[in-house]
Structures are given as C-alpha cells and as structure tokens.
Amino acid sequence: MLNALTVDVEEYFQVHAFEEVVGRENWENYESRVEASTSRILDILAETGTRASFFILGWIAERHPILVRRIRDAGHEVATHGYGHWLVYRQTPDQFRSDLQRSLDIIQDITGEKVLGFRAPSFSITKHSLWAVDVVQECGLRYDSSIYPARPLVHNRYGFPGAPCAPYLIRPGLWEFPMTIVHWLGRDFPIGGGGWLRHYPYALTRWGLRKVNAEGRPAIVYLHPWEVDPEQxxxxxxxxxxxxxxxxxxxxxxxxxxxxxxxxxxxxxxxLGL
Ligand SMILES: [Zn+2]
Incomplete structure (x- = not known):
C-alpha cells in the first residue's frame, strides 16, 4: 500500500515547545541550519528512490528560495506550512487567511506551480478551529493534513478525538489526511510521526505501520529537518x-x-490521487 511521507520544513528554533525561550522576535538572531538538515533528508530520499511532500514555512521559503527549488527539482511535492508558524487556534480566521495566503504567494512565486496542500503548525486544527478548513479551501487548496484524530499522549496542544483516522473529504472537494494512529488494546497511539519515530524502538513503528496498512489505511509519516541534525x-x-x-x-x-x-x-x- 502507498503511504505518504511528509516533511515540515522549519528551523530548530521555531518549534512551539521552545517558543517562550526563543521568542519569535529573535528568530533572525539564531544560526540557520535548515538548508543543511533538509539536504540530509533529500539525500536519503534520493538514495532510496523515495518522493515526499514538503510543507514549507513561508518564512523559510522567503529566505531560502534555492532550497525550495531544489526540493521541487528533485521531484517532491512542495506544499505549505503557513508563513509564521502560528497555531491556528490562536488566530482569528482573518489572521489565519492572511498568513496562509502570504505563504502561498511566496512559495508559488518561487516554483511557478500551484500549491495543493497545507499542514498547520503543531496540528492545530482542532474541534475549536475547524473554521480553518473552510479558509484552506477558500485559498484554493485541495487538501489539508493538520488533524490529529485522538487525544495526544504527552500534552494537550492538539488533538481532535473522534475525527476519522483515514483520509476523507472534510468538505466537498477538500481532502483531510489525518495523522496516523494505531488502535491497540482499546486505545489510540500515534505512529510514524517525527517524535514517535525517534522515541519508539524502530520495530514498534514497523509493527504499527504494518497494522495500519493491514486495516486498509494508508499511513502518513512526518518529520522535521532538525530531527536529522544532532549537532543543532x-x-x-x-x-x-x-x-x-x-x-x-x-x-x-x-x-x-x-x-x-x-x-x-x-x-x-x-x-490522494490529486
Ligand atoms: Zn511546524
């Protein structure tokens, strides 16, 4: 079965876990490592003949247009992660729309191609910010991949328990490809996602993804460039x-x-066959 491989292209200092320590006004003062770390991922994908979707932050695309072209030229899909890495549910619909549109203008200007997909920072489309999928559609996108369809294991920054766990049409003409969870012993566990790919023993990831595929669901794996950068x-x-x-x-x-x-x-x- 065909699964989706996705990379959220952002810097190591832009993760929400550290936002209070870093402060977004200081982003410019940190050493940029995104080109080198994304190159490592591109090398691994080239070596294994794998193509993926790269959800690129507009803030990154603006500063690294050559990286965006390299990703596109290697045959990968270029999609958007928004511009400023704001959590969706901390924005108004108007703020979210202008942040998303700003990223689209930058990325599409670089590639000359239409972007089809969006991933929200920290899977921040939840039951309370579901209005965002209408905005995603109004901006001309064909799919969203921002929903974690369960309660998270270690914190409560995201999660939409009860949402479907296989790809589905969330609006007519707009697909949702939710993060992959595996059902086990009556509970839902995240599988194949960046942190979980690092924290679980590999054999557990393999078991979980095989179980998901055996149930007839394609899985989605996600990672970040900083996750292959031990020297950050x-x-x-x-x-x-x-x-x-x-x-x-x-x-x-x-x-x-x-x-x-x-x-x-x-x-x-x-x-998704788009
Ligand atoms: Zn992100």
Whole structure:
C-alpha cells in the first residue's frame, strides 16, 4: 500500500515547545541550519528512490528560495506550512487567511506551480478551529493534513478525538489526511510521526505501520529537518522538553532510510490521487 511521507520544513528554533525561550522576535538572531538538515533528508530520499511532500514555512521559503527549488527539482511535492508558524487556534480566521495566503504567494512565486496542500503548525486544527478548513479551501487548496484524530499522549496542544483516522473529504472537494494512529488494546497511539519515530524502538513503528496498512489505511509519516541534525545548538527548556526534542536525533536518518526501504511512500497528492 502507498503511504505518504511528509516533511515540515522549519528551523530548530521555531518549534512551539521552545517558543517562550526563543521568542519569535529573535528568530533572525539564531544560526540557520535548515538548508543543511533538509539536504540530509533529500539525500536519503534520493538514495532510496523515495518522493515526499514538503510543507514549507513561508518564512523559510522567503529566505531560502534555492532550497525550495531544489526540493521541487528533485521531484517532491512542495506544499505549505503557513508563513509564521502560528497555531491556528490562536488566530482569528482573518489572521489565519492572511498568513496562509502570504505563504502561498511566496512559495508559488518561487516554483511557478500551484500549491495543493497545507499542514498547520503543531496540528492545530482542532474541534475549536475547524473554521480553518473552510479558509484552506477558500485559498484554493485541495487538501489539508493538520488533524490529529485522538487525544495526544504527552500534552494537550492538539488533538481532535473522534475525527476519522483515514483520509476523507472534510468538505466537498477538500481532502483531510489525518495523522496516523494505531488502535491497540482499546486505545489510540500515534505512529510514524517525527517524535514517535525517534522515541519508539524502530520495530514498534514497523509493527504499527504494518497494522495500519493491514486495516486498509494508508499511513502518513512526518518529520522535521532538525530531527536529522544532532549537532543543532541546544535551547534551554525543561528537562522533559529537552528529552522530547533531542532524544535519538542521531538515529532518525537511519530510521527514515529503513522506513523507505520497507514501505512504499509517495507525496500526499499522489496518495490522494490529486
Ligand atoms: Zn511546524
């Protein structure tokens, strides 16, 4: 079965877990590492003959247009992660629309191609911000991939328990490809996503993805460039946050390589037949 491989292209200092320490007004002061770390992912994908969807932050595309073209020229899908990495439910619909449109203008100007898909920062389309999918559609997109259809395991920044867990039409003409969860012992567990790809033993990820495929559902795997960058500068935060962010960074590259050899992956637009 064809699964979707996705990369959220952002810098190591833009993750929400560290936003209070970093402060977005200081983004420009941090060393940029996104080109080198995204290159590592591009190399692994080239080596294994795998193509993926890259949800690129408009803020990144504006500063690294050559990287955007490299991703496109390697045959991957270029999609958007919004412009400023704002959580959807902390914006008004108008703020969200202008942030999304700004990213589309920048990215489409670089590639000359229409963007079809959006992923919200930190899966922040929840029951309370479902208005956002209408905005995504109004901006001309064909799919969204921003919903985590269960209660999260370790925090409450996102989650939409009860939402469908296989790709579905969330509005006529607009697909939703939710994050993958595996049902086990009466509970739902995230599987194949960046943090979980790093924290679980690889054999558990393989078992979970096979179980999802055996149930007839395509899985979606997501990662971030900073997850293959063990040398990234450390940002101070609580020990728990540091563990979640830095654990197993040195193993991610190898795990992606193995995943790409053991499963079939394609960009989201191809899995959805768009
Ligand atoms: Zn993000």
């Amino acid at each position: 500068p450390r940002i101070n935060g609580s020990l728990w946050r540091q563990f979640l962010h830095y654990h197993n960074l040195d193993k991610t590259g190898e795990r992606i390589r193995t995943l790409c050899r053991e499963f079939y992956f394609a960009p989201v637009r191809e899995v």
